[in-house]
Amino acid sequence: MSKGSNVLKSIVASAVALAFVTVPAAADTVVVTADHMVDVVNGKTVDYPAIFITDGRITGVADARTVKWGSDVKHIDLSGQTILPGLIDMHVHLDADPRLSGYQALGYTDSFWQAVGVANAKAMLEAGFTTVRNVGSGQFNDVGLKQAVEAGYIAGPRIVPSGYALGATGGHCDGTESLPPSFAGLPNPSVADGPEGYRKLVRTMRKYGAEAIKICATGGVLSRGDAAGAQQMTLDEIKAVTAEAHMLGMRVAAHAHGTSGINDSLRAGVDTIEHASLADAESFRLAKAAGAWFSMDIYDDDYILAEGAKNGVFPESLEKERQIGRKQREVFRDAHKAGVKMVFGTDNGGVFPAGQNALQFAKMIEWGMTPAEAIRTATTNAAEALSRTADVGSLAVGRYGDIVAVTGDPLTNVRLLEKPSAVIKGGVRIK
Structure with a gap:
């Protein structure tokens, strides 16, 4: 036999x-x-x-x-x-190019990014990623890309779109946070302040085709004017998002580097924690109790520090990455040891070039997983976190x-x- x-x-x-x-x-x-x-x-x-x-x-x-x-x-x-x-990446940005970071992106018209998305979708598919969750895009580009793939106009993976990433005024998901006050008044469809404002944003995202919701619970590395670990949404605001999204049949991903933002997101019922850089033992306990997943982009530090300055990444962002990159990998190791559920999420397209998603597998092995465990994060685990085990994984x-x-x-x-x-x-x- x-x-x-x-x-x-x-x-x-x-x-x-x-x-x-x-x-x-x-x-x-x-x-x-x-x-x-x-x-x-x-x-x-x-x-x-x-x-x-x-x-x-x-x-x-x-x-x-x-x-x-x-x-x-x-x-x-x-x-x-x-x-x-076929592999699943739970954290991509199809309509982005890390080689056009910082203020360089302002030199391109809005429709340019949808064209970038066409190329990136093809690159990710050819790299073996047949399903991706796009967690934040402008102009509902991810919804349009999904429709174009399904109609046969372009080649690409199965796309789970989220529309705009939702956040607070001046926060990581505020698209105007790096612009001067004279730009105040520009449309800012991803921003709310207060629980009711977030409820309406969730409904709006669903109205225009989102199948998942992404929030920015804390600051970020690549945004210029905030601290990566600082909480930017209140517990009540996060609860409003998750309650509304779950009622509508959508899962919620929380961009969260800082400990307090991670833990409040878990208390509020968020389904996946993106980055989870400064998670602690309480975070692990909360995640395990809630059945939440960590999606940790532990390859990115290599690319940002090697290529970021050349690509136009803000000096402030490079310094934040130096402070947080290794810590995130140590947390990944500790979370895995503690039995926190993990999915494969890379920030591909947004942080390093599209189609290189699989570079992260080796980092996952380096920081404690077996190859079988790492592969499972991008197959069965991801399918379960998407609630799509009948279709993929x-x-x-x-x-x-x-x-x-x-x-x-x-x-x-x-x-x-x-x-x-x-x-x-x-x-x-x-x-």
Whole structure:
């Protein structure tokens, strides 16, 4: 019996019996075969998988040595390769370019950033990230990109849009916080002050297509005029956001570097904490009690300090990164040891160039995770945090036929994910 056959049987027991000898042909049926498949749930490798995909969703998982298929079933042969579910990045900014940081961005018209988003969406998809959550964009660009991808106008991942990131006057999510007072009065659709103002913003985001809500509970690194750890939304304001969003069926992500902002966000029922740089033992306790997730972009420090000055990042921001970068990685290590649930979130597009998302996996291993654990953050964990386990996160019947392939074993060398050999979305080979 081949290695992993018992695992394979458990995967397919409810879907496709290994006793199959034929699979009914369909004009739109695809079968993907490879030498190996990563069972992301159990962290093991299964030999000779055959994944059947019809109308974009997986209809069968079987042993390629025991099944046959008709001539009108399209075969994608990934011999010599290992497949795993399409990857999920829970924190991206499609309509941004870190090489145009600081005031440089003001030199471009609003529609320029949607064009950037088209290129970034393609880059992330080709990098193996078949689903992304976009946590903050101007002009509802992420909603438009999602619509264009789904209508077939552009190539890109499955996008969970949030519209504008919501925050306080003068805070990290105030788009005019680095501009002089003479610019007062400009439209600022992401800003509110007081619980009722935030309730209306949540409703507005949902009205125009947001499927998740992003708030800025604390200051940030790349904003100029605030302290990264300073709380910027009150507990009552955060509670108003989460109550309204949850009532509307949306989950909430809180940008939160500082301890008090992290902890109040958790007390208010936020679903994911973004960055979590200065989380403490109380944060870990609150997160575990609430079932909340940490999304920690621990690769970013490398890029910001190496390329930020050249890219126009404010000197004040570079200094904040020097103060907070290593601390964030230490917190990541401690949170993982404490059993806090983790998802894969990178800030890709906003902080380092689009399509390089997978660089973070190696950092996660360096700071305490096993390769299997790191991969799980970008598959099953992320799908659960998105409340989309019926669609993405695993290679199982009913899920989308989203697959990434590498040449080698990612459970022993996670850096293979940085250069996938093939990407399939909905049964269609992209790369």
